[in-house]
Amino acid sequence: MREYWTSLASLMGALAFLQGVLHAVFPAELRAAVARLLGRATRAFSPYCYFDVTETDGMSNNEIYDAVQLYLSSTAAPASGARLSLTRPHNASSFTFGLAASDRVADSFLGAAVTWEHVVAPRQSPGFSWRPLPEEKRRFTLRIRRGDREKLLPAYLDHILAKAQDIKRRSQDRLLYTNARGGGMDARGLPWDPVPFKHPSTFDTLAMDPDRKADIMADLRDFSNGSAFYERTGRAWKRGYLLYGPPGTGKSSMIAAMANFLGYDVYDLELTEVSSNAELRKLLMKTTSKSIIVIEDIDCSVDLTNRAAMAQPAPKPRPSITDGTADHDTTGAATGRSITLSGLLNFTDGLWSCCGSERIFVFTTNHVEKLDPALLRSGRMDMHVFMSYCSFPALKILLKNYLCFQGDSDDCADVVRAMEEWIEAAEITPADVSEVLIKNRRNGKKKTLVELLEVLKARAEKRQRDSGTAAARKDAGDNEEEEEEKRALESPKEGKGQQAGKDSCQDGQDEETDAKKQL
Ligand SMILES: Nc1ncnc2c1ncn2[C@@H]1O[C@H](COP(=O)(O)OP(=O)(O)OP(=O)(O)O)[C@@H](O)[C@H]1O
Ligand SMILES: [Mg+2]
Incomplete structure (x- = not known):
């Protein structure tokens, strides 16, 4: 070994000597050429x-x-x-x-x-340059x-x-784009206004059933890695999500979690600011790939006339979504001044939707039943996600986020276990649970959990009482209807149809008021 090191040292010495000789004897240019x-x-x-x-x-x-x-x-x-x-x-x-x-x-x-x-x-010879070189x-x-x-x-x-x-x-920071300028363009001719998007919601903080959450995350992962798949199958690289459910169940939070998970920008499309299909198309063309295009509360932002109602002229001049594919489109398509359902479908599904790639369309609504079935079919809205009231697994996620609840090993596990009995019956939204947790956050974990348990019990019992009253009212209504039918049979010329129509409409209103109260 010692001999090896000695010979290596003498070789290095010889090389250094040779280099010295070369440096002394030959000019630099020649040395460079030889090298x-x-x-x-x-x-x-x-x-x-x-x-x-x-x-x-x-x-x-x-x-x-x-x-x-x-x-x-x-x-x-x-x-x-x-x-x-x-x-x-x-x-x-x-x-x-x-x-x-x-x-x-x-x-x-x-x-x-x-x-x-x-x-x-x-850098050896900087030479002449218009700009300073490193x-x-x-x-x-x-x-x-x-x-x-x-x-x-x-x-x-x-x-x-x-x-x-x-x-x-x-x-880089996510960007949230809005079209709140009402069709106007900025100095660079862009219809979207960007602001930094720093929403803290993630799939970790989102309270929902863990299996459904895992499904959605897997779907998103497949989508973002699916370049080859979409190319092979000849499909446009886009995906539609419909998030529906009562207010405060986490639809907007889910969109933020999706954006944070994929690292996509978000385009929040305000339909009421869009006056025509052409403008909608322009907006779509100015979105970038790797983005989520969101239309929130699709049923509220514009009039949504379904296919069956197409024969009716639009009652108001404000933007309306109508089925422009019908020949008798008397609303937007004819005047070119409003968005038609076919315009929106083209936006999500037609040829125009394919300019650019890797985009996710998300529609949210509190009333899925109000949407035209044309909007819901697969290919337009591929995933229908029902954001429901807080379930027990979702509750545990909220408790972990807000109170660092540790699960079964936690000191307060018994109080939480007691909640399992009430949570479904209470029909409480994650937003309402969060509110209770925030309001009590200075009271310590145990007190907060006891308070939440009381809220759940109170809500569940109220719902029980309300449903009892509603059932009694329904029985009374049925009896009254029977009586009325009897009377009508006895005197068939009375205006029964008109009265029945009025009652059913009133019932609908009552139900809606009750539903709103519950939420
Ligand atoms: N599933 C959830 N997980 C975690 N937090 C939630 C969830 N749902 C609601 N929240 C809390 O409630 C607040 C409101 O929720 P969010 O805006 O996402 O509800 P939404 O379903 O979009 O309601 P809306 O239908 O009124 O638009 C959020 O800021 C969040 O703190
Ligand atoms: Mg929302």
Whole structure:
């Protein structure tokens, strides 16, 4: 071993001596030429080929250099133990890592091993330039086996660019776009106003049945990784979600959780601000891919005339959704001044919906029964998600979020267990549960839980009493109806039909008022 080190030291010494002689005897230009020649000769016989990705491409920045930097930061570098540089890109709230100067990192793609080297050299002759150039020349050098070249290029570079794009998007703050300008454009001709979107809702904080939550997350994951699938099956890369349920059950929170989960921007489309199908199309064309396009409370924001009601002229001039496919469309399509149902369907499903890709449409409503079936069919709204009153598993998620409830091992587990008996009967929304928890947050965990249990009991008992009263009222109504029928049979000329119609309408109103009270 000692002999080995001695001979290695003498070899190094000889090389240093040779280098000294070369420096003393030959001019720098000659030395550089010899080095180039040697390099070329070595590369000709090398089993590898090399690709340089320089920081600048002539005058402009090289987009591939930035992409490689980002890519190596997230994938290969952290695992390799290589030395990393730390940066925070513009408009980003998180840090990214990069490969430090003169460091090397290994990666693999499609089973082939590759090596990246980050080479930083001082700029020798700056020469004339319109803009100040950095003092160093930077480049990444990719080394791959000659035999892998066909397989890796350009697929590997495409992969790097896509991955870098994704990292950049995820590290940047989400944006929420609105079209509240009423069809007007900004200075750059864009109809959408962006604001930073920092909604804290995530699938962790969302209170709903864990199995359904897992289904939705899996669906979203499949969607965002489904580029090849959508291409193979000839489908537009988009997905429709209909979220429906009573107010305060988490529909808007779910949209925020979806955006945070996928790292997508959100376009909040205010239909009442859109005056025509053409404007709707323009708005759609100005959305970016990897985004969620949301129409909240679709049944309330505009008049929704279903197909059966198409023959009726629209009673009001405000935006209405009507089925413009019908010949007798006397409302929007004829005048071109309002949104028609076919316009909206085209927006979500027609040829126009395919300009751009990877977009999710989300409609929310409190009254799914009011929607035209044309809007609900598969392909338009692929997933129908019922956001229901708080179930026991959902309640436990809220308790974990608000009170750090630990489950069965928690000191207060007995109070929570008692809630299981009442929660379904109480028909309480997660929003109402949250309110109780927030209001009592200074009272300590135990007191808050006891208070919540009382609220649940009170609600459940009230609902029981109300349903008892309603049943009694219904019995009384039935009896009255029977009496009336008898009377009508005895004197058939009385205006029975008219009266019955009035009563049923009144009943409907009563029911609605009762329902609102419960919510
Ligand atoms: N499922 C839930 N999980 C966690 N928090 C919820 C949930 N549902 C409601 N909340 C809480 O209640 C508030 C209101 O919820 P959200 O706005 O998401 O309800 P919504 O279903 O969209 O109501 P609306 O139909 O009135 O628009 C939220 O800020 C959140 O704090
Ligand atoms: Mg909402």
